[in-house]
Amino acid sequence: MLKIDNLSAEIANEDGNGKAILKGLSLEVKAGEVHAIMGPNGAGKSTLSYVLGGRPGYEVTGGSVSFNGADLLDLEPHERAAAGLFLGFQYPVEIPGVSNVQFLREALNSQRKARGEEPLSGGDFLKLAREKAALLKLDMEMLKRHVNVGFSGGEKKRAEMVQMGILDPKFAVLDETDSGLDIDALRIVGEGINTIMRAEDKGVLLITHYQRLLDYVKPDRVSVLADGRIVATGGPELALRLEEEGYDAVMAEAAA
Amino acid sequence: MTQTAILPTNKDEAWRYADADYLKRADVNELTVWRESIVPEGQTICETTHLATSGVTRLRVHVEAGGRYEHFALNCAGAYARLEIEVTLDEGAHFEFGAVTIGGGDTTQEFVTRTIHAQPHGTSNQVVRAVQWGKSSGNFLGRIEVVKDAQKTDAGMNFRALLLERGASANTKPELEIFADDVLCAHGAAIGQMDEAAAYYMAARGIPPEVARKLMVQAFIGDAFAAMANADERDAMMEQALTQLEGADL
Numbered sequence: 001m002l003k004i005d006n007l008s009a010e011i012a013n014e015d016g017n018g019k020a021i022l023k024g025l026s027l028e029v030k031a032g033e034v035h036a037i038m039g040p041n042g043a044g045k046s047t048l049s050y051v052l053g054g055r056p057g058y059e060v061t062g063g064s065v066s067f068n069g070a071d072l073l074d075l076e077p078h079e080r081a082a083a084g085l086f087l088g089f090q091y092p093v094e095i096p097g098v099s100n101v102q103f104l105r106e107a108l109n110s111q112r113k114a115r116g117e118e119p120l121s122g123g124d125f126l127k128l129a130r131e132k133a134a135l136l137k138l139d140m141e142m143l144k145r146h147v148n149v150g151f152s153g154g155e156k157k158r159a160e161m162v163q164m165g166i167l168d169p170k171f172a173v174l175d176e177t178d179s180g181l182d183i184d185a186l187r188i189v190g191e192g193i194n195t196i197m198r199a200e201d202k203g204v205l206l207i208t209h210y211q212r213l214l215d216y217v218k219p220d221r222v223s224v225l226a227d228g229r230i231v232a233t234g235g236p237e238l239a240l241r242l243e244e245e246g247y248d249a250v251m252a253e254a255a256a
Numbered sequence: 257m258t259q260t261a262i263l264p265t266n267k268d269e270a271w272r273y274a275d276a277d278y279l280k281r282a283d284v285n286e287l288t289v290w291r292e293s294i295v296p297e298g299q300t301i302c303e304t305t306h307l308a309t310s311g312v313t314r315l316r317v318h319v320e321a322g323g324r325y326e327h328f329a330l331n332c333a334g335a336y337a338r339l340e341i342e343v344t345l346d347e348g349a350h351f352e353f354g355a356v357t358i359g360g361g362d363t364t365q366e367f368v369t370r371t372i373h374a375q376p377h378g379t380s381n382q383v384v385r386a387v388q389w390g391k392s393s394g395n396f397l398g399r400i401e402v403v404k405d406a407q408k409t410d411a412g413m414n415f416r417a418l419l420l421e422r423g424a425s426a427n428t429k430p431e432l433e434i435f436a437d438d439v440l441c442a443h444g445a446a447i448g449q450m451d452e453a454a455a456y457y458m459a460a461r462g463i464p465p466e467v468a469r470k471l472m473v474q475a476f477i478g479d480a481f482a483a484m485a486n487a488d489e490r491d492a493m494m495e496q497a498l499t500q501l502e503g504a505d506l
Contacts, residue, residue, distance in 0.1 A: 053460050056452065081462030093457035097475020106471060107461035114462070146475075147457075163461065 001031045001203045002072075002171055007063035008228075009051045018059060021047040023228035025063070029171075029221075034197070034204040036214055036239060039225035040247045045207045046090060048225070049175040052205075053087040054080055067171065081107075082114035084170030086163075088177045092156040095147035100159065101129060103147050104166050111167065132165030136192045153180030161192040172197055173205045178213035190216025211243040226251055263287060273395040273427045275336035275364040278310065290316040290342070295323040295349075302326040304489065306496060307337040307365070314340045319349040321375070328484055329355040330493055331365040331394075332500045340368040345378035353382040354480040356493075358473075358500045360390030360424070368397045373406040373439075380410075385477045386417040387497075388424035389504055399431040402439050409439040417447040418476050420469070420506055470501055 004027045010018030021044045029035040039045050050058050052065065054077035065072040072080060081087075095103065109119040120128070133140050136158045148156050157177055164172060174193070178186055190213055197204050206217060214222075214236070222238040223230045224247070232238065232254040242250055264271040264287055265279060279287070291313075295301045297320040305313065310333055319325045323346070331337050343351045357365035365388075371380045386394025396415045417426030430443040450472055458468040477497055484490040 055456055055460075077456065077459035078462050078464045081460060087460050089457070089460075093453045095451075095454045095457065095472075095475065097478050098471050103458070103461070103463075103471070106467055107458070107463050110464055110467060111462035114464075167461065 001033075001068060002027075002029045002205065003066045004028070005064050005066075007048075007051070007065060008061045009047060010059050010061055011047065012057050012059060018061070020061070021228055022051065025225070025229055027223060027230055027233075029203045029205055031203055032200045033220045034206060034217060035221045035223065036206045036208060036219035037223050037225050038208060038239060038242055038247075041209075043225045044228045045225055046175055049087060049090075049173050049205075049207055052080075052085070052173050053077060078110065079114065081167070081169075082111045086167060086169035086172040088160050088164065088172060088174035090175040090177075090179065092148050092151075092160055094149045094151075096149050098147050100143040100145065100147050101126070104129065104143075104163060107163075108167060129162075129166055132162050135165055135195060136162050137188050138162050154182060154185045157181055157189060158185065158192075161189055161196070165192065165196045168196070170201065171203045171205075173207070175207045176209065177206075178208055178210065186213060187216055189213075193217050211239050214239050224250060224254070231255070269429075270368060270397060272429075273364070273366060273393065273397070274338065278336035278364075282312065286312050290314045292316045293318075295319040295325045297346075298322040300324040300326070302328075302485070304493065305329040305339055306493075307331040307333045307339060309333055310335040310337055312338045312340070314342075316342045317351075318344045319346060319351065321347040321349060324350045324352070326352040326483070327355075328353075328481055328489075328493060329367065330497050331355065331357040331367065332359050332497065333365060334359075334361070334363055336364045338366045338368065340370075342370040342372070343380070344372045344374050345380065347375040348377040349375075350378070351380040351382075352483050353380075353384070354483055355382075355384045355396075356387070356477045356480045356497050357385075357394035357396075358387040358477070358497050359392045359394070360388070360421075360504050360506075361392055362390070363392040364395070365392065366395035366397070370399045371401065371411065373400070373402040373409040373411060373436075375403075376405065376407045376409070378406060378409050378411075380412070381483070382413040383480045383482070384415045385480045386415070386426045387420065387473050387477060388417065388426060389420040389506055391423050391425075393425040393427060395427040397429045397431075398443070400433070400441060400443075402432075402434040402436050402441065404435040406436045407438045409436060409441070411439070411441045413443040414479075415443075415445040416476070416479075418473065419447065419449055420504075466501075466506075469506065470498055473501060474498055 009022040224232040384396040
């Protein structure tokens with residue numbers, strides 16, 4: 001479903017020189033799979049999500065990414081979303097003056113238009129939004145407020161998952177969706193991801209520091225990202241070993 | 257007296273950002289005549305102005321005790337358009353001003369207000385937003401005068417500009433002249449560009465750039481018309497303003 005092949009990318013510095021972050025990263029996620037990416041700080045986990053989402057400031061210097069057979073890197077960010085890619089932000093952005101309801105209705109209908117589908121009416125949209133907000137136990141009143149403005153860290157992350165539920169993507173790249181969540185919120189978000197994304201024809205790339213989200217969202221595959229490359233891939237047991245033994249031990253073994 | 261002797265030029269403080277070529281060609285009456293009106297004691301008058309063509313409009317309003325004068329304006333004229341309002345507030349009177357300039361090309365769009373708090377307990381609130389692209393400029397010159405006896409005056413003035421392209425500009429010149437000692441006068445101004453993080457966030461959710469821009473501009477200018485009591489009129493103002501973006505070559 002998502003095939004990343006030998007991907008290299010750099011971040012543009014203020015002085016105009018690029019700093020290489022991804023250095024030949026290869027990874028494949030098949031339909032129906034949840035693939036967790038773990039790794040130490042500075043390994044390039046967030047950069048991977050930014051590059052997949054087409055965030056300005058990140059330049060691809062080599063390799064390719066194909067998404068359902070299409071060249072993902074050839075698409076503009078909004079076209080990637082319309083093609084079914086959802087990016088869960090580690091730091092969701094506040095947009096004063098635009099309500100969540102308007103934001104999401106514009107987003108959904110822009111995507112539907114790009115796919116040649118009819119727009120959803122105001123009433124149908126609100127019904128859908130109410131259903132997804134309930135799933136994440138987010139008060140519907142929150143969706144009437146401006147996008148992420150005044151939301152706590154945990155509320156922002158739950159709101160991200162409500163957005164995912166409404167937009168119903170084929171593939172989600174979730175960048176540290178578990179950070180800033182307390183125990184209860186972690187469970188709610190985990191169950192939300194399962195309900196929305198666990199399907200034969202969907203896939204998830206779950207970027208996380210810790211094992212704890214994986215207790216709720218059971219990964220099919222786990223990869224370790226270090227210094228811009230995937231250095232080890234295995235089943236769910238790999239995440240448990242990382243938690244027990246630490247990155248250094250597992251990476252040393254992989255290198256040996 | 258000759259005509260040229262009394263025509264304003266850019267050397268006059270109140271006309272410093274005006275379109276010099278327009279001033280040279282303009283009719284003397286247009287630049288110097290005031291339309292005068294009175295808001296009677298205790299009454300409310302609400303006016304809206306939509307400047308779609310070049311020209312200078314000057315209004316002089318006297319608000320009697322306890323009266324309320326509201327003016328909401330949209331300036332999207334092509335070459336040079338200026339709305340100038342001079343308001344004198346009697347005891348406990350209020351002046352509410354919400355205005356938006358929006359345009360591109362070579363246009364100069366401006367609002368000029370002079371608010372005279374002539375008696376105690378008067379209040380005024382002004383919110384002006386400028387959205388410019390191309391080589392256009394959006395200007396707000398706001399002068400607040402509080403006379404010696406106008407104690408307990410509460411006056412506020414806020415200007416913000418959003419420049420969608422390099423080359424566009426915005427100018428503001430708040431002036432406060434206060435002779436009373438127990439008053440509140442607040443003013444603020446900021447000029448900025450489109451929030452790139454928000455624009456990318458919208459793109460990541462599938463919103464194409466032109467729709468994202470419209471949403472951001474809508475959010476930005478909303479404050480200027482927030483005080484409009486008539487929701488239909490407010491929506492129509494917003495729609496007229498946002499329509500300007502459609503022809504924009506950005």
